[in-house]
Amino acid sequence: MRYISTRGAAPALDFEGVLLAGLARDGGLYVPESWPAIADKLKGWRGLPYQAVAFEMLAPFVGDSLSPATLAELIDGAYGSFDHAAVCPLVQVGPNDFLLELFHGPTLAFKDVAMQLLGRLFNTVLTRRGEQVTVLGATSGDTGSAAIEALRGLPAVQVVMLHPKGRVSEVQRRQMTTVLDDNIHNIAIEGTFDDCQALVKALFNRLEFRDKARLSAVNSINWARIVAQTVYYVTSALSLGAPDRAVSFSVPTGNFGDIYAGYVARQMGLPVERLVVATNRNDILARALNAGDYSTGTVQPTISPSMDIQVSSNFERLLFDLYGRDGAVTAKAMAGFQESGRLALGANVLDQARALFAAVSVNEEMTRETMAMMLRATGLVVDPHSAVGLAGAAGARGDRSVPMVTLATAHPAKFPAAVEAATGIAPGLPPRMADLYERDERYAVLANDADALQAHMTAIIG
Numbered sequence: 001m002r003y004i005s006t007r008g009a010a011p012a013l014d015f016e017g018v019l020l021a022g023l024a025r026d027g028g029l030y031v032p033e034s035w036p037a038i039a040d041k042l043k044g045w046r047g048l049p050y051q052a053v054a055f056e057m058l059a060p061f062v063g064d065s066l067s068p069a070t071l072a073e074l075i076d077g078a079y080g081s082f083d084h085a086a087v088c089p090l091v092q093v094g095p096n097d098f099l100l101e102l103f104h105g106p107t108l109a110f111k112d113v114a115m116q117l118l119g120r121l122f123n124t125v126l127t128r129r130g131e132q133v134t135v136l137g138a139t140s141g142d143t144g145s146a147a148i149e150a151l152r153g154l155p156a157v158q159v160v161m162l163h164p165k166g167r168v169s170e171v172q173r174r175q176m177t178t179v180l181d182d183n184i185h186n187i188a189i190e191g192t193f194d195d196c197q198a199l200v201k202a203l204f205n206r207l208e209f210r211d212k213a214r215l216s217a218v219n220s221i222n223w224a225r226i227v228a229q230t231v232y233y234v235t236s237a238l239s240l241g242a243p244d245r246a247v248s249f250s251v252p253t254g255n256f257g258d259i260y261a262g263y264v265a266r267q268m269g270l271p272v273e274r275l276v277v278a279t280n281r282n283d284i285l286a287r288a289l290n291a292g293d294y295s296t297g298t299v300q301p302t303i304s305p306s307m308d309i310q311v312s313s314n315f316e317r318l319l320f321d322l323y324g325r326d327g328a329v330t331a332k333a334m335a336g337f338q339e340s341g342r343l344a345l346g347a348n349v350l351d352q353a354r355a356l357f358a359a360v361s362v363n364e365e366m367t368r369e370t371m372a373m374m375l376r377a378t379g380l381v382v383d384p385h386s387a388v389g390l391a392g393a394a395g396a397r398g399d400r401s402v403p404m405v406t407l408a409t410a411h412p413a414k415f416p417a418a419v420e421a422a423t424g425i426a427p428g429l430p431p432r433m434a435d436l437y438e439r440d441e442r443y444a445v446l447a448n449d450a451d452a453l454q455a456h457m458t459a460i461i462g
C-alpha cells in the first residue's frame with residue numbers, strides 16, 4: 001500500500017514511512033492511494049475475536065512493512081492490556097440503540113485503542129532501524145496519559161510530556177505521573193495548556209536541538225492511529241448483523257479522527273447508513289456540515305474537555321475526497337483557511353457530505369440532562385463525552401429500524417466532578433486502578449521558558 005498527501009506535493013510513502021513521518025512535508029496529511037475492499041470478507045469475520053478482525057483490517061494497510069507474524073504479535077500485545085475480553089464491548093441502551101464501550105484500556109479513554117498499537121509499531125520499526133527518538137508532547141489530559149501508557153518501558157523511545165501545572169484533573173495527572181519507568185519524563189509547566197503547546201513548538205523549531213534530541217511526535221493525524229480505530233466499527237456492525245444489515249454511528253467528535261475512521265470503514269465496504277458528528281458547543285464541524293461554514297473561533301471550555309478544539313485536523317482528509325482527491329484544490333482551500341480562518345464549502349461538496357454525515361451541536365445543559373436521563377432509563381452512568389454522543393444520536397436518529405451505535409469514548413471515573421454534578425453518583429475507578437491515589441508520583445516543575453526546558457531535556461536524555 002502506498003500513501004499520498006492530501007496536498008499533492010509530497011513524495012508517496014509506504015506504511016513505515018507514514019508511521020514515522022506523521023505530517024507530510026507539504027503540510028498535508030497522508031491517506032492511502034486506494035481503499036482495500038472488505039465487503040466480500042465481512043461474513044467470514046463474524047464471530048472472530050477483536051484481535052483477529054484487527055489483523056484482517058490492518059494487514060492491507062501495513063503491506064510489506066511488517067511480517068504477518070509480527071503484526072499479529074503487536075496486536076495481541078496491544079489488546080491484551082484491555083480489561084474486557086471483547087476489547088470494545090457493545091451494550092444495549094434502548095430498543096435499537098447501543099453503546100460501544102471504548103474505555104477498557106489502561107487510561108480509561110478511547111485513545112488507548114490506537115495508542116497501544118501505535119507505541120508497539122513505533123518501537124518495532126525504530127528498533128529494526130537501530131534508531132532512538134524522543135517523543136515530545138503537550139497535553140491537557142487524555143492524549144498524554146494514553147501516550148505515556150503506550151510508550152512506557154520501550155527501549156527505543158524517550159517520552160517528555162508537558163502538562164499545565166494545577167490545570168489537569170487529579171486523575172489525569174496521576175495517570176501520567178505515577179508511571180515511573182526510566183523512559184518517562186513528566187514536566188509540570190507554570191503556565192496554561194497553550195503555553196505548553198507553544199514550548200513544544202519552540203523546541204521543534206530549534207533545528208539543531210531537534211536533530212540532536214531526535215524529536216518526534218505521536219499526534220492524532222498519524223495514519224496508524226486512524227486505521228486502528230476502524231476496527232471497532234467493523235466488530236460492532238458485525239455483532240448487529242452486518243453485512244446483511246446497515247448500521248449508523250454517533251461519534252463524540254473533536255479532531256475528526258475517530259469519526260473519520262468510521263468513514264474509512266464505510267469506504268472499504270462496511271454498510272454504514274449514517275455517521276452523526278456530535279460536538280459540544282465548540283461546533284466548527286456542525287457549522288461546516290449544516291451551513292457550509294468551516295470557520296474557527298475561540299475555544300470555549302466545557303465539561304467534555306477532550307473535544308474543546310476549534311480546528312479539526314483530520315477534516316482535511318474528508319475534504320480531499322470531497323474535492324475529488326485533487327491535491328492542488330485541497331492545498332488551495334487549506335491555504336485560504338490558514339490565512340483567513342474560514343473556508344466556505346460549496347453546494348456540491350455539502351451534498352456529498354450530507355449523504356452520509358449528519359451533525360449535531362450539544363450544549364452543556366443537554367449534556368448533563370442526557371447523563372441524568374441515561375441513569376434513569378438504564379442504570380448506566382456515562383461520561384460527558386459519551387453523553388454528547390448519545391444526545392447527537394437522539395437528535396439525528398433517522399430510520400428507527402437501523403441500529404444506532406453511540407461511541408462511549410471515556411470511562412465516567414475519568415471526569416468524576418461533572419458526572420457527580422449531573423447524576424448524584426460519584427463514579428469509582430475500576431479495581432485495577434483503585435490505588436491510583438496512593439501511588440508514588442514523579443514529575444519536574446519548570447517555568448514557562450524554552451531555554452529552561454531545553455537545558456532540562458539535555459540533562460535527562462543527554
Ligand SMILES: *Cc1c(COP(=O)(O)O)cnc(C)c1O
Pocket residue numbers: 109110111142143220252253254255256257258259306307385409410
Ligand atoms: C479525543 C477524545 C474525543 C474526540 O476524538 P477525535 O478523534 O479528536 O474526534 C472524544 N472523547 C474523548 C474522551 C477523547 O479523549
